Amino acid sequence: MTSDASTDGAGRGWYLYGVVRRPGPQGQGRRVVGLPLPEIESVEQGDLAAVVRPVALSEFDPDVVRRRAEDVAWLESVVQGHNDVIAAIHENSAILPAKFGSIYACRDDVAAALEGAQDTLRQRLDSLEGMDEWAVRVRAPRSAIDERASQAGAIRELEAEVAAATPGRAYFLQRQMERHLAARIDGAVAELGQLAYEDLARFAAESEANPSGAVGDEVEVLKAAFLVSRQDVEGFLAALHTLGDRIPGLTASYTGPWPPYSFATLPEGAP
Amino acid sequence: MTEPLPASQRATLLDLLDRVIDHGVVLAGNVTITVADVDLIYLELRVLLAAAERLTSLSRKSDVTHDVEVARD
Numbered sequence: 001m002t003s004d005a006s007t008d009g010a011g012r013g014w015y016l017y018g019v020v021r022r023p024g025p026q027g028q029g030r031r032v033v034g035l036p037l038p039e040i041e042s043v044e045q046g047d048l049a050a051v052v053r054p055v056a057l058s059e060f061d062p063d064v065v066r067r068r069a070e071d072v073a074w075l076e077s078v079v080q081g082h083n084d085v086i087a088a089i090h091e092n093s094a095i096l097p098a099k100f101g102s103i104y105a106c107r108d109d110v111a112a113a114l115e116g117a118q119d120t121l122r123q124r125l126d127s128l129e130g131m132d133e134w135a136v137r138v139r140a141p142r143s144a145i146d147e148r149a150s151q152a153g154a155i156r157e158l159e160a161e162v163a164a165a166t167p168g169r170a171y172f173l174q175r176q177m178e179r180h181l182a183a184r185i186d187g188a189v190a191e192l193g194q195l196a197y198e199d200l201a202r203f204a205a206e207s208e209a210n211p212s213g214a215v216g217d218e219v220e221v222l223k224a225a226f227l228v229s230r231q232d233v234e235g236f237l238a239a240l241h242t243l244g245d246r247i248p249g250l251t252a253s254y255t256g257p258w259p260p261y262s263f264a265t266l267p268e269g270a271p
Numbered sequence: 272m273t274e275p276l277p278a279s280q281r282a283t284l285l286d287l288l289d290r291v292i293d294h295g296v297v298l299a300g301n302v303t304i305t306v307a308d309v310d311l312i313y314l315e316l317r318v319l320l321a322a323a324e325r326l327t328s329l330s331r332k333s334d335v336t337h338d339v340e341v342a343r344d
Contacts, residue, residue, distance in 0.1 A: 016298070083287060097294070097295045099294070100291050113299055116299055124296070265294070
């Protein structure tokens with residue numbers, strides 16, 4: 001069924017949620033059922049389909065968006081709406097989520113975009129089949145970082161020298177040690193992050209680490225996304241819960257399962 | 272020692288933004304809203320929300336809790 005809204009032009013645009021494998025013989029403009037929004041449609045191209053919704057372009061005018069983005073409640077509803085649709089589809093089939101705010105002027109543009117990137121889209125969709133994204137943050141208390149940093153051989157040697165030195169020399173050695181220690185702290189944060197990342201990546205098909213930062217009196221040593229097959233999710237979650245047993249001091253928090261947002265990027269150089 | 276976690280923690284608006292806005296496939300074509308605009312808004316908002324979250328987590332030492340539903344609870 002084709003709604004009136006699917007007429008192109010006249011201030012209409014097509015909001016793209018993502019790309020799926022074509023579920024079966026469906027006509028153009030066929031509504032996708034069972035979704036949070038009734039007006040979701042598909043634009044089909046070969047064995048691929050784009051999940052779209054007709055929107056008023058005025059609603060997404062850059063100036064309007066910029067102004068309304070200050071309204072957190074509005075933004076939350078838009079972002080939540082985007083996720084709701086993608087998550088509902090993700091429950092039943094692989095979906096390649098689109099970048100938030102991708103709006104096309106007409107259905108033909110959507111179809112052309114699908115056709116232009118069809119090989120990489122297919123490839124990416126295949127690798128996302130049966131996969132969920134899990135967002136993970138791992139923290140360590142300051143004390144664990146400091147302890148690790150002070151374990152370095154050079155620091156230990158300096159400590160011994162300070163203890164044995166005359167007061168004047170001890171002052172300079174102490175300063176030198178503090179500089180060493182500061183450098184070692186950065187190293188310790190990176191090491192702990194790497195250990196946690198490798199530990200969790202055992203259960204993931206793909207993973208992506210993001211820059212992490214300090215959180216109060218704890219240090220975030222890892223912020224990462226893991227793409228985990230539903231067959232491996234039990235092992236992955238168990239590893240998250242017991243991370244601190246294998247790497248003392250670490251605590252993990254996580255959200256998921258999410259659609260594979262972090263793993264939707266097409267390879268470099270794709271059309 | 273790792274504290275026991277619920278099977279799926281609730282996501283904050285910041286978690287949701289981090290997943291939804293910063294990622295996703297960009298297809299060629301006549302995209303009328305520029306991705307750069309969205310990214311700029313995201314970055315600005317992120318700073319605000321991150322600051323708010325830090326304040327919350329300082330006053331209330333529990334971490335990920337807010338009123339946004341996760342993808343599939």
